[in-house]
Amino acid sequence: MTFPTTAAAGGPLSMGEHEQQSRAIQRRADRWLIAGTGLMGTLVLGIVGLPVFCRGLYLLRKAQRGGLSVRPTMVTLIGFVIILDAALNSIGWALDLFANHALITRTVFTAWGNLIDAGYFWHYNELWIGGAGAPGEKAWVMVCVLIAFPMRIAAAIAFLQMKRWGHQWLIVTCWFGIIVWMGYIFNMTMYADVRYTAVGFPVIGWWAFNIFYITPFLAIPYLHTVNREIFSD
Amino acid sequence: MHDQDRRRKRGLIAFQVFVYGMLIAMFAIQLQMYLTRHW
Amino acid sequence: MSDSTIQTEDSADSLPIGTTSTWARMHKWLKRALYICLFGLVIEGSLTVPVMAVWYGWPTLSLTEICSELMKVRFSNDALECQQPYPLGGPPFGGAPEAAGQRTAKDDWGIQPKPRYERIGFRELVRIHQERIARQSAASAPPNH
Numbered sequence: 001m002t003f004p005t006t007a008a009a010g011g012p013l014s015m016g017e018h019e020q021q022s023r024a025i026q027r028r029a030d031r032w033l034i035a036g037t038g039l040m041g042t043l044v045l046g047i048v049g050l051p052v053f054c055r056g057l058y059l060l061r062k063a064q065r066g067g068l069s070v071r072p073t074m075v076t077l078i079g080f081v082i083i084l085d086a087a088l089n090s091i092g093w094a095l096d097l098f099a100n101h102a103l104i105t106r107t108v109f110t111a112w113g114n115l116i117d118a119g120y121f122w123h124y125n126e127l128w129i130g131g132a133g134a135p136g137e138k139a140w141v142m143v144c145v146l147i148a149f150p151m152r153i154a155a156a157i158a159f160l161q162m163k164r165w166g167h168q169w170l171i172v173t174c175w176f177g178i179i180v181w182m183g184y185i186f187n188m189t190m191y192a193d194v195r196y197t198a199v200g201f202p203v204i205g206w207w208a209f210n211i212f213y214i215t216p217f218l219a220i221p222y223l224h225t226v227n228r229e230i231f232s233d
Numbered sequence: 234m235h236d237q238d239r240r241r242k243r244g245l246i247a248f249q250v251f252v253y254g255m256l257i258a259m260f261a262i263q264l265q266m267y268l269t270r271h272w
Numbered sequence: 273m274s275d276s277t278i279q280t281e282d283s284a285d286s287l288p289i290g291t292t293s294t295w296a297r298m299h300k301w302l303k304r305a306l307y308i309c310l311f312g313l314v315i316e317g318s319l320t321v322p323v324m325a326v327w328y329g330w331p332t333l334s335l336t337e338i339c340s341e342l343m344k345v346r347f348s349n350d351a352l353e354c355q356q357p358y359p360l361g362g363p364p365f366g367g368a369p370e371a372a373g374q375r376t377a378k379d380d381w382g383i384q385p386k387p388r389y390e391r392i393g394f395r396e397l398v399r400i401h402q403e404r405i406a407r408q409s410a411a412s413a414p415p416n417h
Contacts, residue, residue, distance in 0.1 A: 040313070040314050040317070043318070043321070046314040046315070046317040046318040047315070047318040049314065050310075050311070053310075069289075072289045072291070073288060074288060074299055074302075074303055077303060077306050078306065081306050081309060084310070084313060084314075085313065088313060088317060097364065100363060100364075101362040101369070103335060103336060103354070103357065106339050106343075106354060106370075107338050107342070108320075108324065110343070110346065111327070111338065112320070112324060114328075114392055115324060115327060121342070121346060122346070122387050123371065123377060124346060125369045125371050126369060126371040126372065126374060127363075128372075129364050129369075130364060130370075131363070135385075193384055193387070194386070194387060197386060197387045198387060198391040200391070200393075209316060212308075212309045212312035212313045212316065214309065215306065215309050218302050218305050218306055218309065219302075221298060221302060222298075222299060225294075225295040226291065226299075227289075227291070227292060230289050
């Protein structure tokens with residue numbers, strides 16, 4: 001499918017046609033992006049979702065080069081990566097909250113706990129509510145799964161729709177993310193003996209695994225410097 | 234316009250120094266604990 | 273692009289919508305870091321379950337066996353098993369969790385608890401499991417004389 005450029009000898013596309021084509025390709029790309037993110041959000045099917053997602057990015061880039069007005073790549077990237085970040089965290093922690101006695105949860109979590117972060121191994125499933133028993137851990141799990149991540153996902157979706165409130169609330173929820181990161185790490189450090197004793201890869205394992213979740217830290221500078229006019233009410 | 238941008242740039246640099254500084258500090262603290270305790 | 277307010281003259285290729293020249297470099301680096309995060313998240317996410325399964329003895333041990341072995345280490349009690357499937361009334365629906373009331377876990381208690389279980393190495397669970405099976409069959413079949 002080729003996209004006519006506005007500099008074509010035959011004259012530019014009419015406003016209506018331009019908008020129509022832009023919207024069509026945007027929707028087409030979004031289908032790939034959403035499907036890709038959905039697959040990546042399951043954790044285990046991630047490697048299948050990545051090429052699907054990249055196809056969506058490719059369609060958007062091609063449309064941009066063809067002169068169509070589609071969502072800027074950075075907005076797409078931030079929006080979907082933030083959703084992915086929140087979804088991956090949520091899938092894990094939702095299992096810990098609501099499915100902590102499923103075989104897969106018990107096995108995978110205690111294995112992860114034994115290898116990387118014993119907060120998910122030490123006295124696992126002994127609390128009345130089940131799941132991780134490390135001091136303070138459950139509180140962070142609950143505030144994230146029930147409050148922080150749903151808010152962030154909602155804001156990111158509105159941000160992807162180029163809504164002004166999406167942009168504003170993504171700023172707010174990413175700043176929440178700073179609090180979550182810091183509070184969570186402070187708590188871990190306070191009870192570091194519980195979290196790291198007899199673990200497969202103490203300290204290094206946790207940081208190497210979790211460093212890729214710093215997406216809110218990367219989004220904040222962009223959100224504060226992007227031209228707000230591109231987001232409409 | 235330029236003044237606001239300059240202030241914003243300084244603010245963002247401060248933010249990034251602070252936030253990544255905190256992360257590095259916490260990592261260093263945990264590493265130091267790893268080296269001194271018998272994990 | 274027709275947005276002349278956004279486009280600048282000083283770059284050969286036009287800036288993305290929303291990015292002014294002041295911030296173009298920063299946005300470029302943020303974008304690269306985000307790509308790294310994206311690929312990192314996906315690749316480590318896909319590898320997590322397989323790597324851990326193999327590390328803890330799969331396929332030599334079944335998932336239930338891995339669960340039980342980890343439970344034995346966790347609570348320092350060779351008698352514990354992972355009940356599979358766990359009755360639906362369990363947490364968070366009000367029932368008792370699988371380790372409720374356990375007394376065998378070894379910890380140094382206090383305001384800063386310190387666990388006392390041992391580190392498990394690569395596929396060490398397999399060895400631990402097989403040794404215990406051997407011990408139990410030797411114990412249950414004592415020599416005749």
